[in-house]
Amino acid sequence: MWSGRSLSDCKVRFVCRASTAILIPAFLPDLSTHSGDQSLARRKRVNPRRLEGKRILDLVPRFGLECCEEKSVTAARRFIEANRIQPPAIVVVHRSERIQERYFWGFKGLFSAQYVEENHFTFPSLALLRAQLSGEAQGDSVA
Numbered sequence: 001m002w003s004g005r006s007l008s009d010c011k012v013r014f015v016c017r018a019s020t021a022i023l024i025p026a027f028l029p030d031l032s033t034h035s036g037d038q039s040l041a042r043r044k045r046v047n048p049r050r051l052e053g054k055r056i057l058d059l060v061p062r063f064g065l066e067c068c069e070e071k072s073v074t075a076a077r078r079f080i081e082a083n084r085i086q087p088p089a090i091v092v093v094h095r096s097e098r099i100q101e102r103y104f105w106g107f108k109g110l111f112s113a114q115y116v117e118e119n120h121f122t123f124p125s126l127a128l129l130r131a132q133l134s135g136e137a138q139g140d141s142v143a
Contacts, residue, residue, distance in 0.1 A: 052133075053117035057090060057104070059129045064092045072101045073110065080105055088125040 063085060067075035072093040079091060089105045090113060102113035106125040120126050 047118070049120075050117045053120035056120050056126055056129050056133055057113060057117060059133065060088050060090050060104070060126075062090045062092060064094065066094050068095075073103065076103045076105075077110060080110070088123075088129070 063079070063083070065075060065079045070078075072095055076091045076093050079085075079093075080089075085091070085105060087106045091103045091105060092100055093103065094100045104111045104113045104116040104123075106116070106123050108123065108125075116123060116126075120130065
């Protein structure tokens with residue numbers, strides 16, 4: 001593997017990851033990137049039920065708020081109560097610049113939006129939107 005080379009004979013590149021610095025000989029392959037190698041990347045399976053739930057939730061009105069001190073679900077509940085939001089609605093709570101959590105406000109209460117995407121057929125507040133979405137899909141297939 002080293003083919004008789006010593007570390008003093010080869011070029012060395014400096015790689016810094018996290019808080020450690022590593023010296024790697026230049027003739028060793030760079031294993032950090034897998035460009036073009038499709039066998040290592042696994043494709044995530046698309047759940048058709050969740051995909052349909054996402055399409056339905058795209059039709060629901062969205063509200064956003066920032067929260068810092070309290071839990072995101074508490075902030076969402078207080079926001080819904082203060083603004084008298086009627087179901088169905090999606091409340092997006094931004095906890096920091098990167099983290100956001102989505103909640104679904106329906107007739108049955110406040111739920112995680114991911115849960116509603118997977119179980120959209122159990123929510124009566126989405127029945128009308130589900131019928132509207134299926135009607136659009138049937139209208140597209142006829143044309």
